[in-house]
Amino acid sequence: MLQVPKFKVKANHIKKIAVLSSGGDAPGMNAAIRAVVRTTIARGCEATGIERGYAGLLEDLVHPMTPSSVANIIQRGGTILRTSRCPEFMLKSGRKKALEILKKHGVDALVVVGGDGSFRGAHLLHKESGLPVMGVPGTIDNDIHGSDDTIGFDTALNTGIELIDKIRDTASSHDRIFLVEVMGRHSGMIALHTGIGGGAESIIVPEVKTSVDAICASIDRGVRRGKTSSIIVVAEGCQFGGATPLAKEIEKRGYSTKIAILGHTQRGGAPSAHDRLLASTLGAVAVHALLAGVKEGMVGVQGQEVKVVSFNRVTGKKATLPKDLLAIAKNLAV
Numbered sequence: 001m002l003q004v005p006k007f008k009v010k011a012n013h014i015k016k017i018a019v020l021s022s023g024g025d026a027p028g029m030n031a032a033i034r035a036v037v038r039t040t041i042a043r044g045c046e047a048t049g050i051e052r053g054y055a056g057l058l059e060d061l062v063h064p065m066t067p068s069s070v071a072n073i074i075q076r077g078g079t080i081l082r083t084s085r086c087p088e089f090m091l092k093s094g095r096k097k098a099l100e101i102l103k104k105h106g107v108d109a110l111v112v113v114g115g116d117g118s119f120r121g122a123h124l125l126h127k128e129s130g131l132p133v134m135g136v137p138g139t140i141d142n143d144i145h146g147s148d149d150t151i152g153f154d155t156a157l158n159t160g161i162e163l164i165d166k167i168r169d170t171a172s173s174h175d176r177i178f179l180v181e182v183m184g185r186h187s188g189m190i191a192l193h194t195g196i197g198g199g200a201e202s203i204i205v206p207e208v209k210t211s212v213d214a215i216c217a218s219i220d221r222g223v224r225r226g227k228t229s230s231i232i233v234v235a236e237g238c239q240f241g242g243a244t245p246l247a248k249e250i251e252k253r254g255y256s257t258k259i260a261i262l263g264h265t266q267r268g269g270a271p272s273a274h275d276r277l278l279a280s281t282l283g284a285v286a287v288h289a290l291l292a293g294v295k296e297g298m299v300g301v302q303g304q305e306v307k308v309v310s311f312n313r314v315t316g317k318k319a320t321l322p323k324d325l326l327a328i329a330k331n332l333a334v
């Protein structure tokens, strides 16, 4: 069970809290939005929703929210506030305009549900204006420094593993080598965890360099032990540029392969129980922190503890892949 920090209740000026989702959508973002809105209202403040992330903020898509605006969404994937990527917010002039719109709506503090890029924008907005801004980590990639977990990661793993199970039926019936490409951008977190959970024969991640010959040698080792099929989980950001170019190289060496690119299937769908609980907790703690006078930072998870980590320590740093898990994966695949 997660341990939640206790904040001292302090008098402060915050009367209205806005929430937005930004970057790639992730299952559980709705549960986080619901938690922010309902906790804000339960604590006697007003809640405001901003549609389409920073882009919607710049288009003034800012609306009041009530407890019933977030009814019946905890089980839904995606984000009811919708999301976007917004180049204009990268500019100081864009963030100045955003601040003016927030001021016009009487917003005293902002909660951003998103990934590392969204937090870079949130941090700059805070530094340039003094507006209190909290981040809630929502991305399937689980690549955020300062948090062991992110909203959507667990659901993406469950989806990936379910799909690998299905692919394995065909792989073993037809004696085939399947390359299964998973998302994760520059991170191998999704690949490593779905690979272990799906019992992959090999896992190719961006953080560990390998060679096509080494991958083929591991297929051969399996064949010598009587394996007639193989699942190779490939992170989209790996050195080969994904499953398709890697499959071409493997085929050049005389093997026949099939490719399955899981793509956005991992981003959609109902959030798992784990992600609903995580999102509900982190969303609520973001509001508690703001009302206790915390000015900026991400509400992350370290071990079993929920912690507020300053954006300074979050942005621009990469979460590291647990190398001990990689070693475990290697032994399990022999």
Ligand code: ADP
Pocket: 022, 023, 024, 054, 084, 085, 086, 087, 088, 089, 090, 091, 114, 115, 116, 117, 118, 119, 120, 121, 122, 124, 139
């Ligand atoms: P994620 O939040 O999932 O990592 P992105 O990296 O696409 O997704 O970032 C989402 C949005 O955050 C961007 O479209 C942009 O509006 C904002 N953002 C990203 N990086 C910066 C930055 N360095 N400065 C200001 N805003 C940024």
Ligand code: F6P
Pocket: 024, 115, 139, 140, 141, 183, 184, 185, 236, 267
């Ligand atoms: O950050 C989440 C993520 O799904 C990455 O895993 C992936 O590389 C990227 O977003 C895909 O972005 P888009 O939906 O814009 O294609």
